[in-house]
Structure formats: C-alpha cells, structure tokens
Amino acid sequence: MQNQLIPLHMLPVGCFGKVSVLTAADHVRRRMLDLGFIKNTVVEALRRSPSGDPTAYQVRGAVIALRSEEAAQILVEIC
Amino acid sequence: MGLTRQSTGLYSLIIPKQKRQVPQDFVIALAGNPNTGKSTVFNSLTGLKQHTGNWPGKTVTNAQGTFTHKDKNFLLVDLPGTYSLFANSAEEEVARDFICFAKPDATVVVLDATCLERNLNLALQIMEITDKVIICVNLLDEARRKKIRIDLAKLSEILGVPVVGTNARDGIGLAELKNAVYEVATGKRKNNPLKVTYQQVIEKYVDFLQPELTKLLQDSFNTRWLSLRLLDYDPSLWQALQEHSGFAPGQNRKLSGLSAAVQKDLSIREIKARDLLIETIITQAEAISARTVTYETRQPNALDRRIDSIVTSKTFGIPLMLALLGMIFWLTIAGANYPSELLSKAFAHIEELLTAWFQSWRAPSWLHGILVLGMYKTMSWVVSVMLPPMAIFFPLFTLLEDLGYLPRVAFNLDNFFKKACAHGKQSLTMCMGFGCNAAGVIACRIIDSPRERLIATVTNNFVPCNGRFPMLIAIATIFVANNPISYSSLGAVLSVMAIVILGVLLTLLVSRILSRTVLKGLPSSFTLELPPYRKPQLLRIIVRSVLDRTVFVLARAVSVSAPAGAIIWLMANLTFNDVSLLKHCADFLDPFAHLLGLDGFILMAFILGLPANEIVIPILVMSYMSQGTMLELDSLTAMRQLFIANGWNPLTAVCTMLFALNHWPCATTLLTIRKETQSLKWTLLSFLVPTLTGFILCFSVAQLARLLGLA
Numbered sequence: 001m002q003n004q005l006i007p008l009h010m011l012p013v014g015c016f017g018k019v020s021v022l023t024a025a026d027h028v029r030r031r032m033l034d035l036g037f038i039k040n041t042v043v044e045a046l047r048r049s050p051s052g053d054p055t056a057y058q059v060r061g062a063v064i065a066l067r068s069e070e071a072a073q074i075l076v077e078i079c
Numbered sequence: 080m081g082l083t084r085q086s087t088g089l090y091s092l093i094i095p096k097q098k099r100q101v102p103q104d105f106v107i108a109l110a111g112n113p114n115t116g117k118s119t120v121f122n123s124l125t126g127l128k129q130h131t132g133n134w135p136g137k138t139v140t141n142a143q144g145t146f147t148h149k150d151k152n153f154l155l156v157d158l159p160g161t162y163s164l165f166a167n168s169a170e171e172e173v174a175r176d177f178i179c180f181a182k183p184d185a186t187v188v189v190l191d192a193t194c195l196e197r198n199l200n201l202a203l204q205i206m207e208i209t210d211k212v213i214i215c216v217n218l219l220d221e222a223r224r225k226k227i228r229i230d231l232a233k234l235s236e237i238l239g240v241p242v243v244g245t246n247a248r249d250g251i252g253l254a255e256l257k258n259a260v261y262e263v264a265t266g267k268r269k270n271n272p273l274k275v276t277y278q279q280v281i282e283k284y285v286d287f288l289q290p291e292l293t294k295l296l297q298d299s300f301n302t303r304w305l306s307l308r309l310l311d312y313d314p315s316l317w318q319a320l321q322e323h324s325g326f327a328p329g330q331n332r333k334l335s336g337l338s339a340a341v342q343k344d345l346s347i348r349e350i351k352a353r354d355l356l357i358e359t360i361i362t363q364a365e366a367i368s369a370r371t372v373t374y375e376t377r378q379p380n381a382l383d384r385r386i387d388s389i390v391t392s393k394t395f396g397i398p399l400m401l402a403l404l405g406m407i408f409w410l411t412i413a414g415a416n417y418p419s420e421l422l423s424k425a426f427a428h429i430e431e432l433l434t435a436w437f438q439s440w441r442a443p444s445w446l447h448g449i450l451v452l453g454m455y456k457t458m459s460w461v462v463s464v465m466l467p468p469m470a471i472f473f474p475l476f477t478l479l480e481d482l483g484y485l486p487r488v489a490f491n492l493d494n495f496f497k498k499a500c501a502h503g504k505q506s507l508t509m510c511m512g513f514g515c516n517a518a519g520v521i522a523c524r525i526i527d528s529p530r531e532r533l534i535a536t537v538t539n540n541f542v543p544c545n546g547r548f549p550m551l552i553a554i555a556t557i558f559v560a561n562n563p564i565s566y567s568s569l570g571a572v573l574s575v576m577a578i579v580i581l582g583v584l585l586t587l588l589v590s591r592i593l594s595r596t597v598l599k600g601l602p603s604s605f606t607l608e609l610p611p612y613r614k615p616q617l618l619r620i621i622v623r624s625v626l627d628r629t630v631f632v633l634a635r636a637v638s639v640s641a642p643a644g645a646i647i648w649l650m651a652n653l654t655f656n657d658v659s660l661l662k663h664c665a666d667f668l669d670p671f672a673h674l675l676g677l678d679g680f681i682l683m684a685f686i687l688g689l690p691a692n693e694i695v696i697p698i699l700v701m702s703y704m705s706q707g708t709m710l711e712l713d714s715l716t717a718m719r720q721l722f723i724a725n726g727w728n729p730l731t732a733v734c735t736m737l738f739a740l741n742h743w744p745c746a747t748t749l750l751t752i753r754k755e756t757q758s759l760k761w762t763l764l765s766f767l768v769p770t771l772t773g774f775i776l777c778f779s780v781a782q783l784a785r786l787l788g789l790a
Contacts, residue, residue, distance in 0.1 A: 022354075027167060027604055028604050030165055030167045030353065031167055031604055031606055032606075033165075033353065033354065033357040033358075033361075034162040034163040034165060034167065034200070034357065035162060035197075035606060036196075036197055036200070036361055038354070038357060038358045038361050038362075039358065041361075046384070046387075047387060047388070047391060049391065049396075049490050049491055049492075049493060049494060050391060050392065050393045050396040050397055050491050051397075051491065051492065051493065051494035051495060052494055053493065053494045053497065054490065054493050054494075054503075054605070054607065056387075056391075056490065056609055058380075059197075060194075060196050060197045060361075060365075061193070061194040061195070061196050061197050062194050062197045062608060062610075063380075063383075063608065063609040063610075063611075064606055064607070064608055064609070065490050065493070065606070065607040065608075065609060066605070066606060067493070067497060067605045070604070070605055070606070
C-alpha cells in the first residue's frame with residue numbers, strides 16, 4: 001500500500017520523507033535536482049528557523065535550508 | 080586586476096596571452112562545490128602569486144595564480160564554486176564554458192570528504208566533458224573526526240582518474256596533488272575516466288544527434304556531451320558554442336531539424352530530459368559513494384547538530400546572535416580608539432617634518448597648502464580613522480565566517496527578509512556594511528539569486544558604516560544627551576540605536592519596494608546550505624581579512640581621499656571678493672539645505688565628504704571656523720559651542736543625523752558597486768535611492784517640526 005504524499009514543508013521536524021514528485025518548474029526545479037532532491041531520495045527535516053521559516057533538511061549528506069514556498073514543491077512520502 | 084573587456088576574444092584575457100606563448104606553461108582549472116575548501120587549495124598551491132578580477136562581462140569573480148612544479152609552470156584558474164554544470168546561474172555558466180571551450184590542460188575537482196556523494200555529482204559532470212581530470216578529496220581531517228573513511232585507491236579505480244587526498248589548510252597532500260596535475264597535464268598519464276551511461280531512451284537520442292554534430296565540429300569539441308546538452312535545450316550553451324567555435328548551431332538547417340525533432344519527441348512522450356540526466360548522474364554518485372565511503376558511526380554529524388540545536392534554537396538563537404554581533408561592534412569601537420590616536424599622532428609628526436622640509440627650500444605656500452594641508456592631511460585623517468576599526472572588525476567577522484556560523488545567522492533571520500522580498504544572507508551583507516559599505520557590497524557575492532543580490536547591493540548603504548558611526552555618536556552626544564559632559568549618557572546611546580534601527584527598517588522597506596518595482600522581472604530562488612562547522616584557521620583569517628578586505632578598502636579610500644583633500648583645500652582658500660569658494664557654494668546651497676533642516680555648510684560638507692564619510696565633521700568644523708585646513712576640536716563641548724554659534728538647534732542635529740544615515744554612498748562604495756554589478760544603471764540607482772530617501776525624510780521632519788512650532 002502506498003503512503004499518502006505530503007508537501008515537504010509539512011514534514012514534521014525529526015521525521016524522514018522519501019521524495020516522490022517534484023512539482024517545481026524551471027529554475028527552482030533545476031536547483032533542487034542539482035542539490036539531490038530526486039525521486040526516492042530520503043530527506044530528513046532537521047530543524048526550523050527560530051523565526052518559523054526556513055527549514056533545514058538533511059539531503060545526501062548535506063544540510064540545505066528551504067523556504068516553505070520552495071519545499072512545498074517537493075512531495076514526499078513519510079517513512 | 081586587469082581583466083577588462085577591451086580585448087577581442089572572450090578567453091584571450093582570462094588566460095593572458097604572454098603566458099600562453101611560453102610553451103611549457105599549462106593552464107589548470109580548479110572546480111568544486113561551494114564550501115569544500117576550494118579556495119584553501121587554491122591559496123596553498125599558489126601562495127601569494129595570485130590576482131583576482133571579474134570574468135569578462137560577468138559579475139563573477141575570477142582568481143588566477145601560478146605555481147611551478149618540477150620544470151613546468153602552471154597557471155591555476157579558480158572557477159566559481161558550483162553544485163553542477165547545468166548552467167542555473169552565471170557562476171555555473173562560467174565554469175561550464177571554461178572547462179568546455181577554453182580547454183584547460185587539466186581540471187582539478189575539489190571534493191569535500193565529509194559530503195562525498197553530493198560532491199561526486201559535479202565530478203562526474205566534469206568527467207563527461209574532459210578526460211584530463213584530477214580528483215582532490217579535501218578536508219580529510221574533518222572526515223576522520225566524523226569517523227568517515229574513504230577508500231581513495233578504490234575511488235581512483237572506479238573513476239579512472241587520479242584521486243589525491245588532501246588537507247589543504249595544513250599543506251598535507253599538496254605535493255602529491257601537484258605531481259598528479261603534472262602527470263595529467265603533460266600527458267605522462269592517460270586517464271580512462273568513467274563515463275556515465277544513461278537510460279536507453281536518452282542514449283538513443285544521443286546516437287541520433289551525435290553523428291551530425293561530429294560531422295560539423297570534427298574533433299574540436301566533445302560531441303557526446305554537446306548532444307546530451309542538446310536534449311536539455313539550453314540557449315546559453317549554443318551562444319557560447321557560437322562564440323568559441325564560430326559555428327552557429329541554430330543556423331544549421333540539418334542540426335536544427337534534428338534538434339527540433341528530438342524536442343518534439345521528448346514532449347510527446349512527456350520525457351523530462353534534464354531530470355533523467357541528473358537522476359542518472361546522482362544515482363551513479365550514490366553507488367560510487369556506497370562502495371568507497373564507510374561510516375564508522377551512525378551519526379557523523381552529531382556534533383554539528385548539537386551546536387545547531389543551540390545557535391538556531393528558538394530560545395537562544397537570536398539572543399546569542401545579537402550578543403555575538405554586539406560584542407564585535409564593541410570590540411571594534413573600544414579597541415580602535417587607542418591605535419587611532421597613535422596613528423594620528425604619528426601622522427601629525429610626519430606633517431611637521433614635511434612642513435619643515437617645504438620651508439627649508441622656501442616652497443610657495445600654495446604648494447605646501449595643496450600637498451600637505453590638503454592632500455596629506457585628508458589622507459592621513461582617513462587612514463587613522465579607518466584603519467584600526469577595519470583591522471579589528473574584519474578579522475573578527477572572518478573568524479565567524481570561517482567557523483561556519485554566518486549561514487546560521489542567515490537561517491535565523493531569513494523569515495524577516497523573506498517578508499521584505501529579500502534573501503536571508505542579506506543580514507550578513509548588512510553586518511559587513513556596519514564595518515564598511517564597500518566591503519558589504521563585495522559580500523553580496525554570497526547571494527546566488529540575481530534579484531536578491533541586487534537588492535542587497537543597492538540597499539547596503541542604509542546601514543551606517545564605521546565612517547559614519549563616530550559622526551552619529553558625536554552629534555547625539557552633544558545635542559541629544561542632556562548633559563554634554565557625560566558622553567556615555569543614555570539619551571545619546573538610545574538615539575544612535577534608534578538611527579541604526581531606522582536604517583535596518585529602511586533597508587527592509589526599500590528592499591520590498593525595489594523587488595516589487597525596478598527589479599520585478601529578475602529571477603529569484605532560495606536555497607541556503609548550512610555547511611559543517613570547521614576549526615578556524617587563525618593565520619589564514621588574519622592574512623585574508625587584512626589582504627582581501629582591509630588593504631583593499633583602505634587603498635581605494637586613500638586613492639579618492641588624497642585628490643579630494645586638494646580640492647577641499649583649494650575651495651576653502653581660493654577667494655572671490657574676499658569670500659572663499661567654499662562659502663560661495665554653501666551660500667548657494669543654503670536655501671535648499673534649509674528646507675531639509677540643514678544649512679549650506681552641512682550639505683557642502685556631505686558633498687565634499689563623498690570620498691569618505693569620516694571627513695564630513697572635520698570639513699564642517701573647518702568651514703565654520705573659516706580655517707583653510709581640516710582640524711579636530713579638542714572637546715565635544717567646544718564643538719557644541721561652535722555649532723550653536725552657527726545656528727544649530729536640536730532640529731539641525733536630528734536632520735544631520737538622518738542625513739548621515741541616508742545620503743549618497745561614498746566614492747569607494749560607488750566604485751565597488753560599479754565593479755561588482757558591471758552596470759552604470761545599478762550604480763546610479765544605488766546613488767539615487769538613499770539620497771532621495773534622505774531628502775524626503777529630512778524634508779518631512781524639518782517641515783513637520785516647523786509647522787508644529789518645535790523649531
């Protein structure tokens with residue numbers, strides 16, 4: 001059974017998600033692909049900024065902070 | 080420097096001709112992700128034999144250096160730090176074009192040992208273009224500390240190119256790296272690099288396109304790579320190809336036809352070529368990393384995470400940041416006093432000697448006036464006021480940068496900047512601006528989104544720099560504080576703080592307005608890497624901050640303040656109808672200045688203070704006292720009396736402070752903006768935005784105060 005997909009910014013801090021769909025287009029999409037947000041990549045939501053946004057994610061060994069607008073364009077499966 | 084656009088070919092300047100003419104010279108490109116210690120590798124290889132400039136026509140920095148190994152000379156070109164070569168930004172375009180079209184004799188790819196997988200992505204992309212690659216796995220000590228082990232021999236075996244492990248900051252592995260570069264560049268070692276094989280569908284398209292490209296371009300370019308890029312339609316690449324080969328792919332009927340057929344097929348079958356290309360490369364990188372990297376601990380980044388949980392926590396994050404920055408400012412202001420005084424005494428002593436020397440050969444007094452009282456005095460004033468704070472501020476700031484703390488500040492504050500349509504990293508360029516606006520403008524390079532970078536550049540002047548702080552403090556102390564004797568009175572501190580807060584608010588407001596108006600169309604994106612914390616390298620910090628920032632800023636300040644000194648002296652000493660030129664100008668400006676709550680002399684002092692804001696108050700004092708040279712009053716009390724005698728009231732003080740915060744950037748900053756943006760338009764905008772803000776603010780405050788009968 002497939003888990004429900006949620007946008008990455010809804011992934012609770014401390015949880016892992018597996019990238020399923022990238023809805024971003026153009027420039028943002030290319031940047032995300034380069035950073036390793038490709039299908040089946042496991043991403044961990046590390047922490048949120050004290051001002052509420054952005055959120056830092058562990059992806060392929062690096063820590064990358066994304067704003068909620070950008071993270072919303074990555075759909076993940078909670079795992 | 081010397082990298083201007085006056086040459087014919089694009090790359091003939093990047094690789095100086097005279098160097099190419101020596102046959103034993105080799106050109107080596109240095110590539111790598113940001114934050115991999117690439118610049119440390121560059122510095123350790125080249126030492127001080129380097130120079131920087133911009134890539135022709137681009138706002139991207141270009142650093143080159145030379146080194147000698149065995150009997151050969153090498154020219155090392157430091158490419159901008161990039162994540163990939165898919166040309167998402169000007170930086171990536173520069174790196175791609177250089178490797179593909181300038182054809183360096185070898186390319187060194189620096190990888191971060193603590194994050195090998197992500198870094199391999201770039202290495203594989205570069206190996207697709209050229210065989211002459213050397214992999215440098217840097218930061219091995221950090222990896223060891225995190226209990227990450229990398230099998231370098233196996234990595235070399237898999238990749239088919241030499242792999243050298245280094246610790247560039249301790250000089251470990253550099254000799255080996257030079258050997259590998261030597262062998263690859265001279266052709267003594269032939270590489271057999273791993274080539275990524277794509278899914279069948281992609282390979283089929285390549286088979287379809289490559290023969291035609293090979294027929295057209297022969298062996299001069301890597302046609303497999305160009306075919307792959309043709310799938311991922313990228314106009315910038317075709318433009319670059321045309322520039323370097325003279326061949327215009329768009330004008331070739333057959334190729335255009337084939338390319339259009341491929342694009343059509345891709346869209347019918349809903350294939351996103353770029354996704355497939357990147358996915359294959361990243362999966363490959365993942366597989367290689369799995370075979371060569373062993374983690375001896377389950378959580379290699381445990382320490383980084385623990386530090387992050389404090390410095391970016393809801394409770395401590397922002398207070399800790401304020402405390403750290405506050406401490407840096409305090410150390411700068413408190414620590415600079417004594418050396419400033421020493422310097423100014425030393426300069427005064429030299430001035431006496433100079434004057435004596437001029438008198439010894441009965442030099443005409445105008446000559447002594449222009450050279451000593453004008454140029455020398457202004458220049459020495461600027462140096463003694465600017466040098467000590469910068470020599471303290473920049474190393475401290477670089478220390479935080481080296482530790483890896485600064486991206487966390489951007490992370491903490493980004494939400495405020497997001498609301499202003501700006502980038503969180505602008506908080507860092509603003510901090511830098513407190514030290515010096517020119518340095519702040521240079522720091523805007525760290526913002527990789529074009530729109531947000533311009534916003535940060537244009538608004539940097541809204542934070543008062545080291546040169547304006549003393550002016551703000553002096554005026555606040557003598558006018559706002561009730562008791563002029565106690566200089567540290569609460570009122571003065573509060574009013575300076577209010578000015579700083581106003582500057583920050585104006586920055587955010589103007590950023591938002593700019594983003595919605597003139598900068599609307601420019602692309603924007605936000606990703607912020609939080610790199611691992613690193614042990615700072617104290618010696619490198621001092622050398623780098625003194626050489627790159629302090630000397631750089633100071634040299635520009637001196638070069639503008641000396642001629643300005645001569646002009647100021649002439650204006651104050653040339654008289655028409657027994658009245659100095661300076662007073663004529665001030666009288667002319669007076670009605671307009673009055674509208675702004677200032678007087679003609681104040682406005683004139685700001686205009687003449689264009690070279691450096693530090694000289695505004697001395698010019699003003701000099702004009703009021705009708706003296707021919709700049710001078711400093713012994714006490715603030717005397718200054719207060721002088722100002723009041725010249726018609727100052729509290730409104731004048733408030734408006735002068737507001738105008739000090741909001742007026743044109745100094746000449747050094749303007750020159751820097753011109754150089755960084757490569758555009759007269761943005762330089763002009765950076766001049767107008769704070770100036771108009773200042774006019775509007777001062778005008779409103781002055782008129783309102785007069786209307787209410789407060790002044």
